[in-house]
Amino acid sequence: MLAGAAIVSYLTRASISTAATTIQADLQLDAVQMGYVLGGFFMGYIWLQIPGGWLGGRIGARITLTTFALLWSLMTLASALAPSYEVLRWSRIAMGAAQAGLFAVIIKALADWFPESRRGTAGAVITGSMSVGAVIASGLTVRLLDPLGWRGAFEVYALVGVVWAVAFALWFRNTPAEHSGVNLAELKLIREVAPIRSRLHDPELDLADVATHAKDKSTVEVTSFGAVLMSMALSVSMWALCIQAFFRAFGYALFITWFPAYLEQGFGVATSRAGDLSMLPLAGVVVGSFLGGPVVDVILVRTGSRWLSRSGVAAFSLGTCALATLAATFVNNPLAAVAMLSLGALLSGLASPTTWAATMDISGRHTALGFAIMNMSGNIGAIACPIAVGYLIAHIRATNGNWDWVLYMFAAIYLAGSIAWLFLNPNQSAVVRRVRA
Template identity: 35%
Template sequence: MPISPEPVQATRIRYVVLAWICAAAIVVYIQRTAMGVAATRIRGDLGLSEVDMGWVMSGFFWAYGLSQIPMGCVGQFWGSRRGLVVSMLIASSLCSLVGFSWGFSSILVFWMGAGIATAGVFPSCMQSISAWFPRSRLALPSGLLGSAMSVGAAISATLTGILLSLHDRFAADADSVLMPWLGAALSWRGVFILYGLPGLLWAIAFGLWFRNRPAQHPQVNAAELELIVSDQDPINPQREQGAPIPWSQLFLGSQMLLLSGQQMFRSAGYAFFGTWFPTYLQKVHDVSIGWSGFLTSIPLMGVIFGGTLAGWLADWIFNKTGSRRLSRQWLGGGGQLVCALTVIAAWYANDLVITVPLIALGSIVMAFGGCCSYSVIVENARPHVAPAYGMMNMMGNIGAAVSPVGAGFIAKWYGWEPVLLMYAAFYFLSFCCWVGINPDKKLFTE
């Protein structure tokens, strides 16, 4: 009796792809977060006012947000490989050029240019996930990509502070033989030059190794290819890259509007941690600047954990039930509702020992919305994943840019305590958008 051959194990090149795009997210967020940490040094060195510095930081986010759709379209037309490589090369080069700025105009142009180039990274990342993962395993890579963004921000905030502190230490030691070159390397200029280098190396290595489709990659065996494409929609790669953008559905489609709305409101709430949360802690709970910085890091760590947990949980629910309603809409929307309730509870408690853990819990479940909305885009936007993600992310950046202004007005008129209620309202509005999202419905019709 002949012995049947053992089945060939599928290779795992898709997870190497995931590691590459998560590394891109970390690098990009290290670069973009450094400006806020180094702002005081930059102002002093270039002679900028607080208003000037505000324009520089705001300029990046407006350039980044408004470039999402155009750069997403470029990513679809070029393909993920070229889109990611070119975006990362330009963004990283401009990040390094920030270190050579000589005044307000130069740093504004360099930093806004970096924002435009960075806008091309994540639409192409989502397009890569769409091509390289089966639909039954989309949530985990989407969640890990979101977590990688927060990891990069946390690394940048810590590392930039350490490097600038070391600069101060060596600057105080005027007799040190290391000071002439080490001081320059650890200045804010050296930091930006340094942070651009990993992106350049990433772009070169990624461009040599990556392929847009699993079938094009020599290290992917037949078993892995079958695993990936078995439950994907059959779309011709050439047709996908050249497909005309359905502009009316992109801007006015009901599902796109709801997905963009949940992203806008959720990002408006998330912006609290990067803007006013330390000030809220100082004003309402009378904590020191240093302690407020540490307490702010706790919800940010919650976002990292929440994104990873959401990815695993969403895939587990989907594979157990086969329901996208449960694994996308209920999980993502339910997270926003629970987050709103925890923020309201934190406001009501008005006790630091209770407030911070409640807000940290809220940040964990809030991250469910990011993972689930990315999964809906990846599953239902083909062949226009990149511009659809660009549309959603553009609205998210608008929400993040506008919400700190609203918080400032509320604090001015009513004090800092009611500010929490505004952010709770943002999460509740995000939940309301999720109520209308149908994760079983295609975003674009032919």
């Protein structure tokens, strides 16, 4: 059900990219205006990250996720009915606000439902499901445009969100202990202290069982909301987590915003084919995300190294993604370029589960808040991407410039994300401080 939330949310979030040129023609929008429409979702998304995560921690995932889904479905319908640029832009901003707390609440639910030794895989399922939703959005929207138009397609997606919300409210429970379908053996497995902990480099900072810190006189856990925020603000690892999130989200946002238009205008690809080709990088992210989860868990179990399984994997995958993106500038065939970018997207997808696992590692029982801060940082990048690319495309058109500059930008973005991971230490808590004896 949590994976379903990721799929449905990205279905409504990403479908606008495939319909972008159709919407531009219908509402008479230029590239800069469309850039602000595409970035509008993230403008709303960024501001309610922390409140949404806090709310989920207070009243639980069942109520909050149901409410979020109903609200974003309503805003999807509002987008479908938008008569002008301003109404469309503000409906997208409101949709982003409705989805703001979604993944902060989901990651808290994962921490409640999965032991540490399975968190990489659990995170991979969620991150992979995001791109599954984006892939479906690209393929389905292009097929709905002719019979239903972009407005009809959005109305269909609004209905899907309502159906998911009802099903989730009926089935899900906040904790395993509350669910009638979980037996005692399964509950014990979920709560088990994983044997890998004895092999971790800094076992006294195992955050899956924060209560142990009360017995450790060399550490102190901050608990108040303000103190937790201050502690996270002083954490180098939290800063590194947020910086990599900015660059990763900036890079990913291309594929759910301007990429179809880039193919149409940079390579002369027809709208229908651009929609289909846009599915390939997103499919690459799906494959990378699902592969990344087991890779993260296996490396952790076999080496006992959180750094290698989190920071090492992410730095390598984003660095090689930058190389693949740069390689796409050396080909002139759109299919070959998309193939290289899809390989890069797969490599970037490998880093997705590491982000979820590292957030749980350094945030402990404050995971929802830690994820909200990280995700908010990422969405600054997601806001910047469509706007920056919109201006870049307008400049390229006006000057008859080189379309490879779009890819040069994204190669640099992924390289910067790779470097940020080198400063993240998943063994060091962002909310537990050592004190002098």
